[in-house]
Amino acid sequence: MNRLARQSLLLAGLLLPVLPLAAQHVDHAGHGASHARDPMAAAIAAPSRTPANVARDKYRHPAETLAFFGVRPDQTVVEYSPSGGWYTEILAPLLSAKGTFYALQPVGRNLDGYKTFLAAKPDVYGKVKLVPFPDQLSLIPAGSVDTLLTFRNIHNMVMNGTEAATFKSFYDLLKPGGILGVVDHRLPEARDSALEKTSGYLKVSTIRRLAQAAGFEYVGSSEINANPKDTADWEKGVWTLPPTLRNGEVDKARYLAIGESDRMTLKFRKPAS
Structure with a gap:
C-alpha cells in the first residue's frame, strides 16, 4: 500500500x-x-409541569385523552373543577396563544388552593380565566364553548346530589355541536347502584343517562384510561388506590402495583341544530 x-x-x-x-x-x-x-406534544412536555404530575401520565394518558375529545389549541375550552391543576398544567400552555381556557372551579372545593396554584406561575397561568361555580358562571357566555372537560368529578356530583343542575350548566355553556368530555371511575354495571353514593365509582349507564337527560347526544367511548387490575370493590372506595392511598402504609405496595382506578372515557355532543 x-x-x-x-x-x-x-x-x-x-x-x-x-x-x-x-x-x-x-x-x-x-x-x-x-x-x-405539535402544540399538544409541546404542552405535555412543558418544563412548567410538576414532576409528580408527569409521573401520572401513564395512568391518565393526556395526549390520547385530549385527542379523543378533539381538543385543539384554537378552541374555547372549559375544565370543570380543575382543583389541583393536573390538566391545567397542560391546557393552559396549549391554549395560551390561540385559544381561551376557563377554569370552572366549584366554590368551597379547593377554590383558594387553585388560586394559589395559578398565582405561583403567572408566566404560565396568567391567561387562565378562573370562574367560581356556580356563583360567577355568567362570566362564561352561554353557547360560547367548543369543548367542556371534566375529569373524575361526576361521582362527587352524584354523591352530593348536584348532577342534574351541573349537567344543565354544561349544556348551556357549549356551542351547538360542542363536545362534553368525561373521565370518571368505572363501576361494573352488575354492581349495586347504591355504591355510586359512597364508593367514588359510577356506572357508564349512569353518566350516559345524566348527559342524555340534559340534552346531550352520546358520541362514543374509549378504553384509553381503563385498568383491568382495578376490581372496584375496595372497602374505602376508589380512594384506596393511588394517588390517594387512604390506607396509608397498609398494603401500599399492593395498591401501587394495581395502579390508579379503572376509568371510563366518554364523549358527548350538544346537538348542532
Whole structure:
C-alpha cells in the first residue's frame, strides 16, 4: 500500500466517529421541530409541569385523552373543577396563544388552593380565566364553548346530589355541536347502584343517562384510561388506590402495583341544530 492510500484510510478512520454525532444532532433538532409543529406534544412536555404530575401520565394518558375529545389549541375550552391543576398544567400552555381556557372551579372545593396554584406561575397561568361555580358562571357566555372537560368529578356530583343542575350548566355553556368530555371511575354495571353514593365509582349507564337527560347526544367511548387490575370493590372506595392511598402504609405496595382506578372515557355532543 502506498503512502497516499495509507493517509486516505487514516483520514477516513478519524472521520467515522463524527457521523453518529452529526446524526444525533439532526435527531435532536427534528425532535424540537416536531414539538413546534405539535402544540399538544409541546404542552405535555412543558418544563412548567410538576414532576409528580408527569409521573401520572401513564395512568391518565393526556395526549390520547385530549385527542379523543378533539381538543385543539384554537378552541374555547372549559375544565370543570380543575382543583389541583393536573390538566391545567397542560391546557393552559396549549391554549395560551390561540385559544381561551376557563377554569370552572366549584366554590368551597379547593377554590383558594387553585388560586394559589395559578398565582405561583403567572408566566404560565396568567391567561387562565378562573370562574367560581356556580356563583360567577355568567362570566362564561352561554353557547360560547367548543369543548367542556371534566375529569373524575361526576361521582362527587352524584354523591352530593348536584348532577342534574351541573349537567344543565354544561349544556348551556357549549356551542351547538360542542363536545362534553368525561373521565370518571368505572363501576361494573352488575354492581349495586347504591355504591355510586359512597364508593367514588359510577356506572357508564349512569353518566350516559345524566348527559342524555340534559340534552346531550352520546358520541362514543374509549378504553384509553381503563385498568383491568382495578376490581372496584375496595372497602374505602376508589380512594384506596393511588394517588390517594387512604390506607396509608397498609398494603401500599399492593395498591401501587394495581395502579390508579379503572376509568371510563366518554364523549358527548350538544346537538348542532
